[in-house]
Amino acid sequence: xxxxxIVEDEIAISDLIKIELEARGYKCEVANDGETACDFIENKRxxxxxxxxxxxxxxxxxxxxxxxxxxETPAIFITAKNQTKDKxxxxxxxxxxxxxxxxxxxxxxxxxxxxxxxxxKGCEIQQIDDVEINIVSRTVKKAGKEISxxxxxxxxxxxLVQNKNFALYRETIFxxxxxxxLEFETRTLDLHIQRLRKKxxxxxxxxxxxxxxxxxxxxx
Amino acid sequence: xxxxxIVEDEIAISDLIKIELEARGYKCEVANDGETACDFIENKRxxxxxxxxxxxxxxxxxxxxxxxxxxETPAIFITAKNQTKDKxxxxxxxxxxxxxxxxxxxxxxxxxxxxxxxxxKGCEIQQIDDVEINIVSRTVKKAGKEISxxxxxxxxxxxLVQNKNFALYRETIFxxxxxxxLEFETRTLDLHIQRLRKKxxxxxxxxxxxxxxxxxxxxx
DNA sequence: TACATATGTATCTAAATTGTATCAATTTTA
DNA sequence: TAAAATTGATACAATTTAGATACATATGTA
Numbered sequence: 001x002x003x004x005x006i007v008e009d010e011i012a013i014s015d016l017i018k019i020e021l022e023a024r025g026y027k028c029e030v031a032n033d034g035e036t037a038c039d040f041i042e043n044k045r046x047x048x049x050x051x052x053x054x055x056x057x058x059x060x061x062x063x064x065x066x067x068x069x070x071x072e073t074p075a076i077f078i079t080a081k082n083q084t085k086d087k088x089x090x091x092x093x094x095x096x097x098x099x100x101x102x103x104x105x106x107x108x109x110x111x112x113x114x115x116x117x118x119x120x121k122g123c124e125i126q127q128i129d130d131v132e133i134n135i136v137s138r139t140v141k142k143a144g145k146e147i148s149x150x151x152x153x154x155x156x157x158x159x160l161v162q163n164k165n166f167a168l169y170r171e172t173i174f175x176x177x178x179x180x181x182l183e184f185e186t187r188t189l190d191l192h193i194q195r196l197r198k199k200x201x202x203x204x205x206x207x208x209x210x211x212x213x214x215x216x217x218x219x220x
Numbered sequence: 221x222x223x224x225x226i227v228e229d230e231i232a233i234s235d236l237i238k239i240e241l242e243a244r245g246y247k248c249e250v251a252n253d254g255e256t257a258c259d260f261i262e263n264k265r266x267x268x269x270x271x272x273x274x275x276x277x278x279x280x281x282x283x284x285x286x287x288x289x290x291x292e293t294p295a296i297f298i299t300a301k302n303q304t305k306d307k308x309x310x311x312x313x314x315x316x317x318x319x320x321x322x323x324x325x326x327x328x329x330x331x332x333x334x335x336x337x338x339x340x341k342g343c344e345i346q347q348i349d350d351v352e353i354n355i356v357s358r359t360v361k362k363a364g365k366e367i368s369x370x371x372x373x374x375x376x377x378x379x380l381v382q383n384k385n386f387a388l389y390r391e392t393i394f395x396x397x398x399x400x401x402l403e404f405e406t407r408t409l410d411l412h413i414q415r416l417r418k419k420x421x422x423x424x425x426x427x428x429x430x431x432x433x434x435x436x437x438x439x440x
Numbered sequence: 441t442a443c444a445t446a447t448g449t450a451t452c453t454a455a456a457t458t459g460t461a462t463c464a465a466t467t468t469t470a
Numbered sequence: 471t472a473a474a475a476t477t478g479a480t481a482c483a484a485t486t487t488a489g490a491t492a493c494a495t496a497t498g499t500a
Contacts, residue, residue, distance in 0.1 A: 124330070124331075124334050125327055125330050125331065125334075127324070127327065132324070132326065132327065134330060134385075136334070136385070136386045136387065137385045137386060137387055137435060137437075138387045138429055138432065138435075141326070144326070150430065150431075150456080150457055150458080151430060151431040151432060151457080152457080152458070153457095186459075186460075187459085187460080187461090187462095187477080187478085188458080188459055188460085190476095190477060190478065190479095191458085191459080191460095191478090191479090192458090193477095193478095194477095194478065194479070208476095208477070208478090210466095210467065210468075210476070210477080211467095211468085211475085211476070370445080370446055370447075371446080371447095372446080372447070373446095406448075406449070406450095407448085407449075407450085407451095407488080407489085407490095408447080408448055408449080410487095410488060410489070410490095411447085411448075411449095411489095411490095412447085412448095413488095413489095414488095414489070414490075428487095428488070428489090430456065430457075430487075430488080431456090431457080431486080431487070431488095
């Protein structure tokens with residue numbers, strides 16, 4: 001399930017987009033001004049950001065730069081002005097696409113899907129330190145040597161990697177890896193973390209966030 | 221046999237890539253500047269182009285546009301700069317993937333294979349080790365000697381080959397080979413895998429991905 | 441009909457994965 | 471600092487899954 005942040009000051013429009021996207025199975029959050037958007041971006045993880053250029057206080061360009069500093073989250077610009085200048089400026093700053101108001105909802109969906117598809121391409125292989133994770137072949141190598149992980153271990157690793165530097169709640173991890181069909185108050189998750197740490201020799205890299213859950217730390 | 225064009229002005233690097241790729245069974249040609257590359261692209265056919273962005277005379281972006289005008293050949297960008305901007309620009313222009321110098325050769329190979337898989341270069345004849353699979357005549361040879369496969373076995377083999385190094389879910393295999401009209405919880409698939417392994421002497425090459433399904437492994 | 445081939449079922453066995461129980465270590469909190 | 475809460479470590483048991491084998495049912499062929 002992809003999570004999309006909609007940054008748009010016109011509530012009529014943001015609501016419309018939200019409804020349409022949710023009908024198509026996306027999970028949406030709305031920020032009606034730049035500050036709220038900043039706050040969301042700092043504290044949550046999105047798969048894509050829809051970004052209006054004309055915003056009160058902080059404008060879309062600034063916001064985009066900020067997003068790109070923090071993460072690799074793709075962004076699509078929305079603007080009222082159908083000006084080529086804006087288009088160029090947006091794309092140069094790192095926007096992945098651009099759509100002008102008024103737009104057909106179908107076109108927006110198509111663009112969102114194109115961008116998400118494009119981003120997922122590059123994600124078949126993830127590299128963290130000397131560990132290479134191949135998501136499609138479900139194999140893991142450390143320093144070139146293959147490490148054998150069990151399915152649950154692999155799924156857990158992928159979740160951690162895809163949310164690196166982001167503390168994940170035990171609850172969230174259970175939901176994503178086990179699918180909430182398991183009792184919550186057991187030592188199962190800890191055990192799997194333990195096994196991952198051992199196999200990858202990631203004693204310190206997988207951090208325990210006391211009373212919260214776990215996090216994969218990947219500083220530059 | 222896939223043909224790859226390497227466009228890279230640093231001869232040390234282009235040579236290195238060439239050697240590694242040829243060791244893995246790709247046929248390679250090298251162009252050390254944009255003009256030579258143009259010339260090659262006009263006159264020959266490639267399955268994939270590796271494209272350095274920083275080139276003398278004609279740069280990688282221009283070259284990519286030119287390639288995409290002429291053909292549907294997929295392209296992967298190589299660049300020294302690990303800048304998000306470049307990444308976006310490249311992908312927007314139609315690059316299929318992106319890799320930053322310095323890179324692990326293994327990662328480059330994986331990305332090349334991912335792109336080729338995506339393009340599904342529908343080669344009529346596929347070669348895996350000493351096994352030659354002719355998809356149109358539906359015949360299989362191992363070390364030049366014909367192996368007789370049943371229809372289901374052949375379909376299964378083709379599916380595995382066309383998705384090599386890609387873990388296929390049991391469910392997916394059932395869907396593609398049997399067309400979901402078969403009970404899911406049986407040992408049928410396992411049995412067919414077993415028969416394929418025996419006939420092709422591919423005990424280790426067809427890997428069991430525990431709790432997931434099967435994968436044809438074809439590295440190096 | 442008898443036979444060969446292809447394909448699926450049933451069943452048992454071996455192996456791998458996953459979870460439970462328990463206690464030790466660590467961190468927080470009072 | 472002591473008690474409480476939380477997480478780490480270890481051993482083991484239960485469960486799940488895939489491999490192997492024998493056999494059954496088609497389906498077409500001589």
